Amino acid sequence: MTYLSSESQDGEPLSSVYPHLIGYADMKLRAFSVEEAAESCDAVFLARGNGWAMKHARQLLDAGCRVIDLAADFRLEDPDVWESYYKVPHEAQELLEDAVYGLPELHRDCIRGARLVANPGCYPTSATLALAPAVAGRWIETGDIIVNSASGVSGAGRSRTEAAYLYGEVEQNCRAYGVGNHRHTPEIEQELTGLAGEEIKVTFTPHLVPMTRGICTTVYAELAEGADEEDVRAAYEDFYQDAPFVRVLPAGKAPETKQVLGSNYCFVSPVLVERTRRLIVLSVVDNLVKGAAGQAIQNMNLMLGLDEKAGLDFPAVYP
Amino acid sequence: MTYLSSESQDGEPLSSVYPHLIGYADMKLRAFSVEEAAESCDAVFLARGNGWAMKHARQLLDAGCRVIDLAADFRLEDPDVWESYYKVPHEAQELLEDAVYGLPELHRDCIRGARLVANPGCYPTSATLALAPAVAGRWIETGDIIVNSASGVSGAGRSRTEAAYLYGEVEQNCRAYGVGNHRHTPEIEQELTGLAGEEIKVTFTPHLVPMTRGICTTVYAELAEGADEEDVRAAYEDFYQDAPFVRVLPAGKAPETKQVLGSNYCFVSPVLVERTRRLIVLSVVDNLVKGAAGQAIQNMNLMLGLDEKAGLDFPAVYP
């Protein structure tokens, strides 16, 4: 770590904002400067609000930095889709072509050569990893895919100091939100469409549950003719055999968010329901790790030619 | 309250097992005796494990008591379906015809005249109330209904002292379970089939989330031709206009489990997703109240000719 930036905490050591980092990150935060960043860094992580990176990434790229953006600016290939979900025009459309969607399990080789990586959203990470083998292998009908997710509250971020995220409102509470129009929907659709070679739409419903970290996604789709449990399961294992951070759990084991808490793993498990001819796939990630910062490091590792697992090779904190 | 029974706490005042009830329930628990129960009570609540009521309800009924069973014994009309889900033969099939499924919003009049009421499961309560108006009004296609539920852990009961229900395993954890074969599935199907006049199957997936009370159910179905938001919403309001414990929330408001915590209410909200032609219905209940004990009291009130709301007319404890 050679450079750390924050507007609101300019001049503070990171460890005074987060005392658990005393001795680990005592470097002072500084208001952002492209020049300083470019000079100090081979790769820069941008973790600002949506719309920020599209204004500043160009300069960093021009200065020779690799850029991993954790916001949504470069995730959607189609600027019209961006505008329809984010309600503002895209201001850096010329970069969209070079940007790679940073889900290594689908785009590992492209990420290796990329200068600009769009780190996926937390929900799309869990949903796309749950569906990719089924879509790629045509084990499901693609017309009626349902993605139902439950997330811990840290997805909202620490600056969202609204009453809705206070402990007293979140505790003992479970609720759906963003029904029918959540911004992560087009990311999931884009990636599945890419895998299927035909347009795929999904119905996606996120829920807030009383935990800090973790996403538990349950996807439902109609089984394709002839699909059976053994084949589907084999297809999942095959699809992820070279993916160091995705584990297909043994049949009969449902993944739990706590099994990946604090780690970069995604645990998935496909289940066939013959009675209603449905494929249900369960997947879990830690939204702050595989769903955000961990996946960003995984992407950086690939971009810089490092071991994909560098700095990430540890299991969950349990219990 | 004139009689309280417990095998494991025979001789103890209820308030010594649950000190919060000191001054409210100091009556001693006694090992169950049909004679004592029949002599002391107009109506008896049975809250034992599955299989117990089918052995003992007959005697109570013969002695003139009304019986409300909180277990599953009399919920399914078809003993074969019972056996296929519960794996033991039904031992009181002759009572099935008289038993009424105790969901007042669907069967109020029958409950009024009933001597034996089967109190619904917690998940079926939330799922059936979410779907009933849509099925009854044919606002949805019935071929691909998905029921996705998240429940607090109290549904497992206090005697389930397994590692899986310890605080350290439940906290910060979310997981699906019983995928494709949960025992509450046939209850939901039976009630929806009754409303539709044709066989309905559902794919039901329950999840455990880190809270004590509450069920948050999200159902997905394909919209019927021509259904629009306003009509569907009006149909929901109409369907529940005489139901004192179901509230259809205003458009744009998603129900939250905390809004019904400790109360007998079910909050529901239908949402149309035009983009994928789906009806999503959100519903919440407190699994221990509308999903169990509260609904049992509501049923007793109806059976005894009391005000349906007697003893239940209070809002949630919030926050």
Added chain:
Amino acid sequence: MTYLSSESQDGEPLSSVYPHLIGYADMKLRAFSVEEAAESCDAVFLARGNGWAMKHARQLLDAGCRVIDLAADFRLEDPDVWESYYKVPHEAQELLEDAVYGLPELHRDCIRGARLVANPGCYPTSATLALAPAVAGRWIETGDIIVNSASGVSGAGRSRTEAAYLYGEVEQNCRAYGVGNHRHTPEIEQELTGLAGEEIKVTFTPHLVPMTRGICTTVYAELAEGADEEDVRAAYEDFYQDAPFVRVLPAGKAPETKQVLGSNYCFVSPVLVERTRRLIVLSVVDNLVKGAAGQAIQNMNLMLGLDEKAGLDFPAVYP
């Protein structure tokens, strides 16, 4: 309820701010008007920030209303103590003489005749009820009293939308705060001093624990010469024999905050530790009920000559 006021939600029905109250509190909130309040109400609850009531109580009193203030303005008899803890001068010192500290277990008769009641702080309620019988009966040395409390986060209020109260910061977290200078200290000291007839100082340390409601107070004091378990326990039972909302638990039972959640009860239990000659007293309250709104109603009941328990006679929601 005849009048409801809110500055920030002027014009909204209370039930649209808190949907769990639909059907129970659909009255519209209005910006505060002394005239309207005085005209509509026999008793007015003030629940604004510290410093507000001292500006407005006089007018309400002059208009003939009884006033119960839930803030700190009238809790401390000595305006100098007020100023030293609250850092601003007291602006309504002429009312201090008439104000009664609204802890019914100590001041029931005075409250009955009062026009202005200062509703106690949540911590002082639990601490004073834990210590009062021991101080009044001189069962302890008064020189080294320690009050250690743990509170749920709702004590901070819903408008405190700081990062520190977000779910992700509170969950799995326990910490002391306000060490050595918390504003509730002088309330405890004032009440104990009144009971003892000599000046008492206490060392008070509050802690924040990951729950919404509840205060668990543990007090430590040196046993007086000759005090034994039986006598002390009898003294506690005696002291609270006419207090409908304080229960002295049987020996060997430690009170739990969940046993009073949602209720107006305070459970206390004195324990003698002979080995170190200490009296430890455990007490629990729900900070939002006996520690705030419930006690305010209890005070109103007394002021208006109603049954002390009116509207409050129910046990905790458990679990």
Added chain:
Amino acid sequence: MTYLSSESQDGEPLSSVYPHLIGYADMKLRAFSVEEAAESCDAVFLARGNGWAMKHARQLLDAGCRVIDLAADFRLEDPDVWESYYKVPHEAQELLEDAVYGLPELHRDCIRGARLVANPGCYPTSATLALAPAVAGRWIETGDIIVNSASGVSGAGRSRTEAAYLYGEVEQNCRAYGVGNHRHTPEIEQELTGLAGEEIKVTFTPHLVPMTRGICTTVYAELAEGADEEDVRAAYEDFYQDAPFVRVLPAGKAPETKQVLGSNYCFVSPVLVERTRRLIVLSVVDNLVKGAAGQAIQNMNLMLGLDEKAGLDFPAVYP
């Protein structure tokens, strides 16, 4: 890791019991065999119930293994004190002389040379680290020390599947337990007595709070004549200057359990309350790491001549 043993899971890979460890601990668990353990290991961690190690440690020591016992068997130097708290005679008194109390901050050199280390209890770790500099430097009177602790529930262990540890009973609940007679009391007293050179007694009260991990300890003692904030704080920093896992927080910062969650750190902060002449010391540890397994590894590192921080040099998982 060369050997893993479990009676109840004999034959299972550890990662099938704890799926988060797939890929990290796939070694099979085996019923314990001294011969196998001794042959495979330089150091053996014993983590069984109290009383087990005193039966089996001798054989492992004779076979040349270093032994770190995580139970209480070898923590108390005086077998009479053991018997008075644990209610059974000590069966391996001949080993007590060789056993070293494994708190590296007090006994680093002895641990380096030890063959048998008694890993401290979780509460004594937090309490002793909070008090050691004050006692060693005579900054406090030793006659009236109060130790008040709040712990997450994982301290009870995963095999304690009692109703009291179910999620529904722990959530939203805070309670004291073991008042006046908790078994960790004599450990604290032994270590403080050793530091003071005179007998010290403490009044210790543990509390259960709704979290999985973490202990938050608040100690109270009378300030010695002449002690001032600056000196005491300097003494704390000095005492722990060579301790890699204890951090004295800057004045004004109260430690939080979440700041050490998942890490081997203890954060401490002394606060002087002049008004009542008290020293309050706040300390936090993760009971499963510095309070158990992490400290055991730290001890092993010292015993085997490894870097004290090996395998433990990482901060908390936050939030």
